[in-house]
Amino acid sequence: MEKLTNKEEEIMKILWTLERAFVKEIMEQIAGDKPHYNTLSTIVRNLEEKNYVGHEAFGKTHRYFPIVSKADYRQKFVNSSMVDYFDNSYKNLVSFFAKEEKISVEDLKEIINLIEKKK
Missing domain, CATH: 1.10.10.10 (Winged helix-like DNA-binding domain superfamily/Winged helix DNA-binding domain)
Structure with missing residues (x-):
């Protein structure tokens, strides 16, 4: 593609x-x-x-x-x-958005919850 x-x-x-x-x-x-x-x-x-x-x-x-x-x-x-x-690295990706203040703590908590639910 x-x-x-x-x-x-x-x-x-x-x-x-x-x-x-x-x-x-x-x-x-x-x-x-x-x-x-x-x-x-x-x-x-x-x-x-x-x-x-x-x-x-x-x-x-x-x-x-x-x-x-x-x-x-x-x-x-x-x-x-x-x-x-x-x-x-997804960690590097998320860190980038956190440093640029493009993602909130609430968003990060929501992502963590989604990950934990998949386990």
């Missing part, structure tokens, strides 16, 4: 939400500065070439849908981030 660009990830998030969409419908969901229609269409076709999306043809128009699930992509991304940035 190939890593996506930030713009490709943004488009995939929209497709995961909408489940099936024409380029026009994807465009409507983009927040902020919207790309030109042809640019967006090219990004979607690139996602198709990377086997992230498929399409149904309706004459000359296509309705796109995700082939790769959000969960599968997230797992791949988190696993590669773990290896690349945290020495494949």
Whole structure:
């Protein structure tokens, strides 16, 4: 599974939400500065070439849908981030978020409870 660009990830998030969409419908969901229609269409076709999306043809128009699930992509991304940035250590990952104050004590307690319940 190939890593996506930030713009490709943004488009995939929209497709995961909408489940099936024409380029026009994807465009409507983009927040902020919207790309030109042809640019967006090219990004979607690139996602198709990377086997992230498929399409149904309706004459000359296509309705796109995700082939790769959000969960599968997230797992791949988190696993590669773990290896690349945290020495494949969940402890290092959680420590990073704690030092950056991105996770609260309550969140950590909840995580510990989840782990203990699995035992």
